[in-house]
Amino acid sequence: xAGVTQTPRYLIKTRGQQVTLSCxxxxxxxxxxxxxxxxxxxxxxxxxxxxxxxxNKGNFPGxxxxxxxxxxxxxxxxxxxxxxxxxxxxxxxxxxxxxEAFFGQGTRLTVV
Amino acid sequence: xxxxxxxxxxxLREGEDAVINCSSSKALYSVHWYRQKHGEAPVxxxxxxxxxxxxxxxxxxxxxxxxxxxxSLYLTASQLSYSGTYFCGTEERGSNYKLTFGKGTLLxxxx
Numbered sequence: 001x002a003g004v005t006q007t008p009r010y011l012i013k014t015r016g017q018q019v020t021l022s023c024x025x026x027x028x029x030x031x032x033x034x035x036x037x038x039x040x041x042x043x044x045x046x047x048x049x050x051x052x053x054x055x056n057k058g059n060f061p062g063x064x065x066x067x068x069x070x071x072x073x074x075x076x077x078x079x080x081x082x083x084x085x086x087x088x089x090x091x092x093x094x095x096x097x098x099x100e101a102f103f104g105q106g107t108r109l110t111v112v
Numbered sequence: 113x114x115x116x117x118x119x120x121x122x123x124l125r126e127g128e129d130a131v132i133n134c135s136s137s138k139a140l141y142s143v144h145w146y147r148q149k150h151g152e153a154p155v156x157x158x159x160x161x162x163x164x165x166x167x168x169x170x171x172x173x174x175x176x177x178x179x180x181x182x183x184s185l186y187l188t189a190s191q192l193s194y195s196g197t198y199f200c201g202t203e204e205r206g207s208n209y210k211l212t213f214g215k216g217t218l219l220x221x222x223x
Contacts, residue, residue, distance in 0.1 A: 004153075031209070033209075033211065035213075041215070042114075042199065042213055042214065042215040042216050043154070043199060043201075043213035043216075044213070045210055045211060045212055045213070048209045048210060050209070055208070055209045056207065056208065056209045056210040057210075058210070090153065090154070092154075097208065097209050098141070098142045098144065098159055098161065098203055099159070100156040100159070101144075101156060101211070102156070103146075103153035103154045103155070104153060105152075105153050106153065
């Protein structure tokens with residue numbers, strides 16, 4: 001059974017640019033959550049999607065957005081990148097809620 | 113509201129026990145525990161749903177005091193493989209599908 005796949009693994013972007021990250025959940029999982037991980041703040045919840053609907057979101061500015069497709073794959077977009085957006089972005093999929101969540105390896109975003 | 117984990121770090125010798133605590137100021141629906149090794153993705157350990165209920169995972173168990181909004185993770189007879197950062201994630205009542213993680217507890221097990 002394939003795990004959660006995130007692409008790309010690494011990204012370097014310039015301030016002001018925008019970026020799109022992709023997450024393919026485990027087959028059969030319809031819930032996808034996104035987290036930002038930084039050394040100082042730990043894992044911070046961005047948003048959660050289920051069957052193409054955003055069911056909850058964290059306290060991030062509107063520059064952070066996401067969507068989910070009919071095949072449960074999800075993307076998150078960050079516009080007008082700032083240096084502080086540099087972080088590891090993790091997505092996790094689960095079959096139900098509350099349930100075990102499976103994390104991907106993450107996308108390491110560096111903003112210069 | 114981010115749960116508070118304590119201690120922030122702990123160093124053990126192989127075979128020793130440890131307790132990691134997780135406390136929230138909000139009424140909780142569930143508590144989730146994960147372990148993350150350096151450079152790897154977090155891995156699920158267990159979920160606790162009911163007050164006072166204990167769950168087990170090999171020599172790792174946990175409790176959830178629903179009235180106090182507190183959870184504790186117990187690691188007994190620690191092994192080298194237990195090293196990593198432990199995160200508790202809390203799901204507040206009425207705030208479904210949103211898991212809020214603590215800042216983590218770094219556990220180091222030495223030979």
